[in-house]
Amino acid sequence: MQGPTEAQTMQWDEEGYLVFTDAIENDELRRLQNAFDYWANQCKPDWLERVERGEQEATYFDIPNPIEKDEIFVDIVDHPSYYGCLRHFTDGEPMFLGEAVRVLPPWPLSYTGWHPDVPHTNPLHIKIQIYVNDVDPGCGEFAYVPASHKRGAGPYTRPLFQESMPGHRRFAAKAGAAVMFNAYGWHAAMDNHSLIPRKSIILIYEKRSPGQVDAEPFTSIAHLCTSPERRRLFSLEE
Amino acid sequence: MVRIDAQVHVFAKVSDAFPREADSICPADREESIEKLLAEMYAHQIHQAVLVQIGGTGLDHHAYLLHCLATHPDRFLGIGLISPNTPDPEAHMDRLAGETGIIGFRLFAIGGPRDPFAPMAVEEFDTYRIWKHAAEKDYVLWLYPQAADAHLIPYLLEVFPQTRVVLNYLGICPGKGKLSWDEKGRPHIDTSRHNPVGHTTYRLNRYENVVAHLSGQYAFSREAYPYRDIAGWHQILLNCFGSKRLMWASDFPWILGEPGYGPLTNIARELMPDISETEYDDIMGETARRFLRFPHLEYG
Numbered sequence: 297m298q299g300p301t302e303a304q305t306m307q308w309d310e311e312g313y314l315v316f317t318d319a320i321e322n323d324e325l326r327r328l329q330n331a332f333d334y335w336a337n338q339c340k341p342d343w344l345e346r347v348e349r350g351e352q353e354a355t356y357f358d359i360p361n362p363i364e365k366d367e368i369f370v371d372i373v374d375h376p377s378y379y380g381c382l383r384h385f386t387d388g389e390p391m392f393l394g395e396a397v398r399v400l401p402p403w404p405l406s407y408t409g410w411h412p413d414v415p416h417t418n419p420l421h422i423k424i425q426i427y428v429n430d431v432d433p434g435c436g437e438f439a440y441v442p443a444s445h446k447r448g449a450g451p452y453t454r455p456l457f458q459e460s461m462p463g464h465r466r467f468a469a470k471a472g473a474a475v476m477f478n479a480y481g482w483h484a485a486m487d488n489h490s491l492i493p494r495k496s497i498i499l500i501y502e503k504r505s506p507g508q509v510d511a512e513p514f515t516s517i518a519h520l521c522t523s524p525e526r527r528r529l530f531s532l533e534e
Numbered sequence: 535m536v537r538i539d540a541q542v543h544v545f546a547k548v549s550d551a552f553p554r555e556a557d558s559i560c561p562a563d564r565e566e567s568i569e570k571l572l573a574e575m576y577a578h579q580i581h582q583a584v585l586v587q588i589g590g591t592g593l594d595h596h597a598y599l600l601h602c603l604a605t606h607p608d609r610f611l612g613i614g615l616i617s618p619n620t621p622d623p624e625a626h627m628d629r630l631a632g633e634t635g636i637i638g639f640r641l642f643a644i645g646g647p648r649d650p651f652a653p654m655a656v657e658e659f660d661t662y663r664i665w666k667h668a669a670e671k672d673y674v675l676w677l678y679p680q681a682a683d684a685h686l687i688p689y690l691l692e693v694f695p696q697t698r699v700v701l702n703y704l705g706i707c708p709g710k711g712k713l714s715w716d717e718k719g720r721p722h723i724d725t726s727r728h729n730p731v732g733h734t735t736y737r738l739n740r741y742e743n744v745v746a747h748l749s750g751q752y753a754f755s756r757e758a759y760p761y762r763d764i765a766g767w768h769q770i771l772l773n774c775f776g777s778k779r780l781m782w783a784s785d786f787p788w789i790l791g792e793p794g795y796g797p798l799t800n801i802a803r804e805l806m807p808d809i810s811e812t813e814y815d816d817i818m819g820e821t822a823r824r825f826l827r828f829p830h831l832e833y834g
Contacts, residue, residue, distance in 0.1 A: 340651075344648065344649060347648075347650075347681065347682060347685075347730075348648065348680075348681060348682040348709065348710045349681065349709040349710050349711060349712065350681035350707065350708060350709020350710070350712055350725065350730060350731050351709060351726065351730060352730050353730045353731075353733045353734060354650045354681075354682075354684060354685035354731075354734055355650070355685060355733065355734055355737070357650075401650035401651045401685075402651075403650065403685065403688065404688040404689060404691075404692050405688055405737045405738075405740055406737075407733075407737070409737070409774075454773075456739065456740050456742075457740065491653075493651060
């Protein structure tokens with residue numbers, strides 16, 4: 297497990313994000329894509345019914361309980377491509393909160409406006425967005441405002457048009473790329489002007505803090521968590 | 535400042551002069567007259583209102599609405615009803631609108647693919663001709679579609695950016711099987727606090743020709759007036775749309791028994807206590823006056 301380089305640490309501190317171009321590749325990427333497509337296909341009818349009942353958003357579709365569906369959705373949580381950085385930035389105390397295995401249908405608008413996830417009163421909150429298919433410019437790519445994670449940055453307001461956000465950077469990339477970002481910072485998905493759905497996985501972590509540890513969501517994968525490091529990451533051990 | 539109630543319903547007993555469809559909520563012998571509405575408005579300093587058709591989509595069903603608009607042309611504007619299945623929607627719209635005071639039409643459906651991943655051919659949507667004619671004639675579209683239709687709206691807004699659109703009832707679109715009627719004869723829509731459909735309709739703030747109603751709280755809340763459990767939805771709408779694109783409405787007559795017309799005129803202050811006087815004036819009338827082009831009325 298490799299920690300961040302000096303350049304990565306500086307980039308993380310100053311800009312609030314890191315890009316891992318080939319985080320998942322080759323057979324592992326194909327395994328991820330196959331599992332994603334299989335379960336998306338399996339779960340879609342139920343999602344459509346829930347949309348019709350007004351119980352779920354129509355603008356994105358998350359595969360429910362992914363870690364219980366395929367081991368690959370567990371393996372990417374502590375993937376060596378980025379886990380060393382994650383561990384370093386959380387002072388060795390990363391805690392996994394959840395995973396959104398998400399597909400965005402083409403829509404004239406982005407499914408979400410610019411926003412930070414948590415205020416600075418929250419423990420450090422980190423997300424990793426992994427592209428499962430190629431995401432070209434204008435195809436719903438993830439975007440981030442560099443340095444907006446810093447305390448006292450801004451003020452920022454949500455513009456009507458995604459592209460109007462001052463200073464933002466867009467992350468079009470090939471399948472298998474991952475963007476790690478500090479979720480104090482402002483981020484969004486850009487509009488998707490193509491007819492191609494965007495497939496991605498959003499991994500959600502926090503720096504471990506007393507009172508936040510909850511093993512219940514992960515007891516069903518305890519058999520996959522055999523190392524002390526992983527058991528602690530999934531809150532299965534104090 | 536002008537005070538405008540941006541959605542009310544009035545109807546007469548069924549008669550030859552005023553035919554309409556009857557149901558358990560609006561039986562043939564029930565009436566909620568324009569005089570009753572005017573008394574409430576007068577008592578609570580509400581100057582003007584939008585009368586929204588109830589009792590059927592047929593041309594003859596609109597008789598009482600047209601009568602009220604003709605009798606009080608400076609006080610009311612009207613919204614008619616049209617079914618997506620109307621064979622000649624353009625003729626239907628033109629016969630009802632124009633000099634009558636009817637400025638637009640309410641839609642309960644959009645009529646396109648339910649699967650958001652399906653190809654979207656807008657011209658094939660059931661209501662495409664209605665939208666097109668509204669765009670050509672400057673009619674307002676009053677939207678209260680089902681949840682399954684909410685994602686279709688922006689496709690039409692992209693094609694018809696000139697059409698004025700009003701999202702009813704906080705932008706909420708009822709889910710299938712979620713409508714019931716409470717013991718007071720009011721509609722109740724079972725909606726989670728997370729409000730998934732809101733995540734679709736709030737995004738429509740991108741389109742400057744779209745405004746939203748602050749109304750119908752009684753139908754979504756699980757609490758008594760002032761419905762504080764849904765205060766957050768109001769704040770989100772204010773953040774997304776701003777006061778110049780929000781309109782207060784009472785939804786008379788459903789609210790007469792509980793909580794009463796008077797308390798509802800205070801709902802914006804109750805649920806958004808931090809808004810400025812200007813924002814309050816926008817929500818309580820200025821937005822409706824400007825967006826719907828209400829006639830000037832001497833009041834005071």
